[in-house]
Amino acid sequence: xxxxxxxQLATLRSWWQRxxxxxxxxxxxxxVVVFGWRYFQNWQENQAQTASAIYQQLLEESLVSPPxxxxxxxxxxxxxxxKEGHKGSAYEAYGRLLVAKxxxxxxxxxxxxxxxxxxxxxxxxxxxxxxxRQRLARVxxxxxxxxxxxxxxxxxxxxxxxxxxxxEIKGDxxxxxxxxxxxxxxxxxxKAALSEEAALGLLQIKLDNLAQxxxxxxxxxVANDA
Numbered sequence: 001x002x003x004x005x006x007x008q009l010a011t012l013r014s015w016w017q018r019x020x021x022x023x024x025x026x027x028x029x030x031x032v033v034v035f036g037w038r039y040f041q042n043w044q045e046n047q048a049q050t051a052s053a054i055y056q057q058l059l060e061e062s063l064v065s066p067p068x069x070x071x072x073x074x075x076x077x078x079x080x081x082x083k084e085g086h087k088g089s090a091y092e093a094y095g096r097l098l099v100a101k102x103x104x105x106x107x108x109x110x111x112x113x114x115x116x117x118x119x120x121x122x123x124x125x126x127x128x129x130x131x132x133r134q135r136l137a138r139v140x141x142x143x144x145x146x147x148x149x150x151x152x153x154x155x156x157x158x159x160x161x162x163x164x165x166x167x168e169i170k171g172d173x174x175x176x177x178x179x180x181x182x183x184x185x186x187x188x189x190x191k192a193a194l195s196e197e198a199a200l201g202l203l204q205i206k207l208d209n210l211a212q213x214x215x216x217x218x219x220x221x222v223a224n225d226a
Contacts, residue, residue: 051091054081062098067105075102093124097132104139113139120152130162137169146176164193168203175206180214 058078064070075098082095096115103112116136123129133152140149150173157166167190174183187207194203 051082051086051089054078054086055091055095058082058095058098062102067102070102070105072102072106075099088122088124090124090128093119093128093132097128097135100132100135100139104142109139109143113143126159127162130157130159130166134162134165134169137173141173141176146173149173150177160193164190164198164203166190167193168206171206175210180210184210 058075061071061075061078079095079099082089082092086092096119100112100115103109103115113136116132116139119132120129120136123132137149137152140146140152150170153166153170153173157163167186171183171186171190174180174186184207187203187210191203191207
C-alpha cells in the first residue's frame with residue numbers, strides 16, 4: 001500500500017512539475033483579465049460621471065439669460081476640461097456645440113466656426129456631425145461666406161431625420177445668393193421630408209415669400225419692357 005501511495009505521489013509530483021507553471025500562469029492571467037476588466041469598467045463609469053458633471057455645469061453657464069450675462073471665462077474653462085480630459089467623447093462634442101452657441105450669441109463668429117469645424121472634422125457620431133455641419137453653415141453665412149456654407153451642405157445628406165433642416169438651410173443660403181429657383185427646389189425638398197402639419201409652419205411662409213418676391217420681380221420686368 002505504501003509503495004502504491006509513493007508511486008501515486010511520485011506521479012503527481014511529476015505531473016505538477018510538467019504542468020504546474022502553465023496552470024499557475026493561466027490562473028494568474030485569468031485573474032488579471034477579470035480584475036483588469038472590472039477596473040476598466042469602473043474607470044469608464046467614473047470618467048462618464050465626471051464628464052456628465054462638467055457638462056451639466058457648462059450647460060447651466062451657457063444658457064444664462066440674457067446671453068450677455070454669460071460668464072465667457074467660466075464657459076471656456078469648463079469646455080477646456082471636457083476637451084482635455086474627455087477627448088473624443090460625446091460630452092466633448094456637445095460641449096463644443098454649447099461653446100459655439102455662446103460665441104455666436106456674443107458675435108464671435110470665428111470662434112464659433114472653429115468649435116463647429118472641429119466637430120465636423122472628427123464627429124463622434126453621424127448625428128452630432130450633421131448638427132455641427134448645419135450650424136457651421138449658418139455661422140459661415142453670417143460671416144459672409146455663403147458659398148462656402150453651401151458647399152458644406154452639398155447633396156441630400158444621409159440622415160433622414162436631418163434632411164428637412166439641411167434642405168431648409170440650403171434654401172436660405174440660395175435665397176441669400178439670389179438663386180431663387182434653386183432655393184424653391186430646396187424648400188420643396190425640405191417640405192417633402194416633413195409631415196403635412198409641420199410643413200405648414202415657417203417653411204411654408206418662406207415658400208410663399210419667395211413666390212411673392214419672384215412675382216414682384218417678374219412684374220417689374222414686364223413694366224420695364226413696356
